[in-house]
Amino acid sequence: xxxxLLREIDNLKKEILTLGSMAEQAVQRAxxxxxxxxxxxAQEVIENDVTLxxxxxxxxxxxxxxxxxxxxxxxDLRFIVAVLKINGDLERVGxxxxxxxxxxxxxxxxxxxxVVFDFQTMAEKAQGMLRRSLDSLVNLxxxxxxxxxxxxxxxxxxxxxxxxxxxxxxxxxxxxxxSLLHMLSAARHLERIADHATNIAEDVIYxxxxxxxxxxxxxxxxxxxxx
Amino acid sequence: xxxxLLREIDNLKKEILTLGSMAEQAVQRAxxxxxxxxxxxAQEVIENDVTLxxxxxxxxxxxxxxxxxxxxxxxDLRFIVAVLKINGDLERVGxxxxxxxxxxxxxxxxxxxxVVFDFQTMAEKAQGMLRRSLDSLVNLxxxxxxxxxxxxxxxxxxxxxxxxxxxxxxxxxxxxxxSLLHMLSAARHLERIADHATNIAEDVIYxxxxxxxxxxxxxxxxxxxxx
Numbered sequence: 001x002x003x004x005l006l007r008e009i010d011n012l013k014k015e016i017l018t019l020g021s022m023a024e025q026a027v028q029r030a031x032x033x034x035x036x037x038x039x040x041x042a043q044e045v046i047e048n049d050v051t052l053x054x055x056x057x058x059x060x061x062x063x064x065x066x067x068x069x070x071x072x073x074x075x076d077l078r079f080i081v082a083v084l085k086i087n088g089d090l091e092r093v094g095x096x097x098x099x100x101x102x103x104x105x106x107x108x109x110x111x112x113x114x115v116v117f118d119f120q121t122m123a124e125k126a127q128g129m130l131r132r133s134l135d136s137l138v139n140l141x142x143x144x145x146x147x148x149x150x151x152x153x154x155x156x157x158x159x160x161x162x163x164x165x166x167x168x169x170x171x172x173x174x175x176x177x178x179s180l181l182h183m184l185s186a187a188r189h190l191e192r193i194a195d196h197a198t199n200i201a202e203d204v205i206y207x208x209x210x211x212x213x214x215x216x217x218x219x220x221x222x223x224x225x226x227x
Numbered sequence: 228x229x230x231x232l233l234r235e236i237d238n239l240k241k242e243i244l245t246l247g248s249m250a251e252q253a254v255q256r257a258x259x260x261x262x263x264x265x266x267x268x269a270q271e272v273i274e275n276d277v278t279l280x281x282x283x284x285x286x287x288x289x290x291x292x293x294x295x296x297x298x299x300x301x302x303d304l305r306f307i308v309a310v311l312k313i314n315g316d317l318e319r320v321g322x323x324x325x326x327x328x329x330x331x332x333x334x335x336x337x338x339x340x341x342v343v344f345d346f347q348t349m350a351e352k353a354q355g356m357l358r359r360s361l362d363s364l365v366n367l368x369x370x371x372x373x374x375x376x377x378x379x380x381x382x383x384x385x386x387x388x389x390x391x392x393x394x395x396x397x398x399x400x401x402x403x404x405x406s407l408l409h410m411l412s413a414a415r416h417l418e419r420i421a422d423h424a425t426n427i428a429e430d431v432i433y434x435x436x437x438x439x440x441x442x443x444x445x446x447x448x449x450x451x452x453x454x
Contacts (some may be wrong), residue, residue, distance in 0.1 A: 069390040081311065171401045
């Protein structure tokens with residue numbers, strides 16, 4: 001690989017990992033704000049989102065510059081296209097952290113309502129998936145990425161149970177409906193954060209193996225994981 | 228532009244517009260299924276999603292092939308990167324149409340509950356934004372794309388009102404909570420479809436003008452629209 005291209009690719013990797021850490025931290029702080037009813041922490045997450053947005057624009061411009069100037073092929077081309085896509089996913093994760101933080105701002109201002117489902121476990125699962133998807137990118141580890149994709153079903157199942165639980169709680173306490181709907185909404189944002197972690201894992205596999213795993217049957221993934 | 232590249236770009240344009248029509252039709256049928264309580268139509272939308280998924284994979288592969296073989300620069304490079312991103316958005320629109328259809332399957336099997344908000348207007352607005360974003364791509368019309376971006380606030384406001392209305396309806400009829408939550412969910416999927424139309428419009432502007440408009444203040448957009 002020409003030295004210039006090597007340097008550019010290295011720079012893109014650093015940038016996307018920086019954005020990844022920023023997104024991870026935003027999610028971690030937004031869920032902590034929900035758990036501790038901390039409106040001020042939530043407000044900080046909301047205000048800080050502009051730095052993630054700027055970083056995303058910067059990364060996209062750098063990808064385009066690298067494509068135009070160095071005209072990479074094969075694995076380098078796949079890497080840059082993967083960075084372009086992961087960049088979009090991380091920016092959306094930042095937006096979802098803001099959505100969670102907005103719920104925290106609302107909930108912090110309300111008389112406290114019993115948390116009717118295990119928000120913390122769901123938050124930890126979503127954060128864990130995001131972290132592992134980024135680790136799989138750092139380590140170029142396709143097995144780790146496959147593990148993330150398989151975790152997505154667990155969080156989808158949790159989200160469905162939350163629906164059921166919230167619905168029953170509203171039935172018993174219709175006067176808590178507003179706060180419960182905000183909790184439900186926060187849970188759905190976590191589920192979407194996990195979706196983006198799954199997208200990132202798919203792009204990592206694509207980058208490493210040149211295989212598009214989106215929409216592939218789980219059987220195939222399980223087969224590969226246990227091969 | 229070399230003839231081969233011209234042909235490839237033309238092919239990509241045709242493919243992305245085909246996927247756009249497929250996504251548009253999926254949304255139109257899924258919302259019709261909600262409005263007419265047609266579980267069978269909803270089931271068709273769900274089953275048909277695999278064809279959108281296949282098309283998305285095909286388009287991504289074709290983009291990569293074109294980048295690798297023809298090493299395009301300037302406006303051609305921007306076009307291909309925009310297609311890559313719009314491709315992802317359209318696939319997600321298809322998934323959201325499936326989510327709406329799943330709600331329709333559920334609601335069709337329930338004793339009918341009064342629709343407490345104007346789902347049809349919201350659906351028409353989201354579909355209109357999607358159609359106009361695709362038109363702006365066909366016509367390479369940045370003004371039209373800017374109009375789509377400005378419409379996004381209206382649908383966000385509608386979604387917030389729906390929240391309020393559903394919450395009040397649950398308060399009055401806690402026994403309708405389940406159906407009302409499904410309606411709320413369908414409304415949020417429409418709001419996300421509108422978000423993807425906004426993303427597409429932003430990519431069209433980027434493609435035409437080489438300016439990243441994401442995260443830009445609305446004032447700027449309004450200024451350009453009335454310039």
